[in-house]
């Protein structure tokens with residue numbers, strides 16, 4: 001019987017940066033005590049937009065969901081800047097003004113993690129061993145837009161949206177949404193990315209942020225059968241590497257410890273004089289953040 005290797009887009013991204021990041025982030029669930037405000041803003045926006053669509057474009061419900069999200073106690077702490085509750089509420093309100101009359105209807109709310117299983121061919125088994133791959137995605141919403149079915153992804157960024165969209169053209173996460181949803185829920189046309197830009201420049205003199213710039217863009221992406229064949233190869237190859245990383249005890253990749261002008265957040269752990277996972281779990285500067293999502297849906301290739 002094939003052994004199952006489970007991977008997701010973010011696990012593969014961590015693996016390719018450094019296998020130890022998979023151990024720290026995905027298995028031990030260890031995170032820096034001070035979290036990223038950009039990610040928190042993104043999660044808050046996501047919570048608001050999800051509530052907006054699930055409640056038939058009710059902006060009040062969306063705002064309530066955002067306030068509830070922002071006020072909920074967190075294990076990590078965050079240093080707020082222009083990305084705060086006020087800017088979240090303003091962005092939602094601007095979005096509502098601009099898009100409330102678009103022809104969009106919720107057609108699916110999967111809620112939990114969805115798995116598609118990729119079975120290897122005999123040739124692939126010669127290369128990679130007798131494994132099967134569980135590819136996991138979290139699909140929050142499926143929308144019918146003008147009669148077509150889309151998996152929706154909400155992305156927030158500070159960079160220009162046209163640049164962002166061109167960078168995401170071959171993003172494996174977006175391919176994974178389409179292919180997994182097609183395997184699990186049938187007639188899905190593609191992935192619709194709802195981009196939101198929030199940007200503010202910092203004054204060199206005062207160190208304070210100026211006015212914010214807010215923008216939105218809906219960007220449909222449809223991936224082909226050829227994209228699927230390439231994506232599948234990518235997933236299988238990385239699942240093989242993941243299995244080897246587990247077998248090898250998550251070896252480090254010191255090339256990723258310093259990138260541009262920032263250091264890997266896990267450097268204090270890797271620099272610690274002794275490899276001691278019990279100690280890491282209670283190390284000052286880190287917290288354990290449990291994964292709240294459960295898995296339910298399955299599809300087999």
Ligand code: SF4
Nearest residue numbers: 018252256257264270
């Ligand atoms: S500090 Fe270096 S070796 Fe340690 S997890 Fe980060 S990138 Fe990997």
